[in-house]
Amino acid sequence: MKKDRNEISFSTIRWRSAYKVIERLSKTIEAQERRFGRQEKNIKELGNNFYTQMQELTKERDEAIRAYNGLHKLGKFAVEQGIDIKNEKLPESEKNKYDFSQKNTVLESGRTKHSFLLKKKKNGGVK
Numbered sequence: 001m002k003k004d005r006n007e008i009s010f011s012t013i014r015w016r017s018a019y020k021v022i023e024r025l026s027k028t029i030e031a032q033e034r035r036f037g038r039q040e041k042n043i044k045e046l047g048n049n050f051y052t053q054m055q056e057l058t059k060e061r062d063e064a065i066r067a068y069n070g071l072h073k074l075g076k077f078a079v080e081q082g083i084d085i086k087n088e089k090l091p092e093s094e095k096n097k098y099d100f101s102q103k104n105t106v107l108e109s110g111r112t113k114h115s116f117l118l119k120k121k122k123n124g125g126v127k
Contacts, residue, residue: 066104070114097121 078085103115 063104066106066112066114067102069112070102070104070116073114074116 075085097120099117099119099121101117103117105113105115107113
């Protein structure tokens with residue numbers, strides 16, 4: 001019995017449909033790989049932003065600690081000089097009359113230099 005050229009065998013149909021399924025799945029995989037690549041890029045960017053923000057916050061925290069330590073040393077010095085800082089009305093509490101500023105500098109030796117400036121406002125504190 002001879003096969004007709006127009007006649008397609010059952011196994012050929014199965015291979016063609018399997019090929020179509022494989023082709024569809026490979027397109028899906030390629031699309032997912034592209035999406036994962038974009039997501040990977042976004043995640044790396046977020047990680048870099050987080051790292052930068054963490055460094056900035058660490059610097060701010062260190063500056064706050066240095067400022068606190070400077071004020072603590074200033075308070076200790078005032079107590080040693082006999083000034084009652086708990087009950088005394090200090091000039092920096094009058095915010096409208098004085099400008100108070102503090103500068104902390106880390107030296108090469110690792111020590112911190114504290115500078116305090118209390119300056120009376122020219123206009124007498126009137127805003």
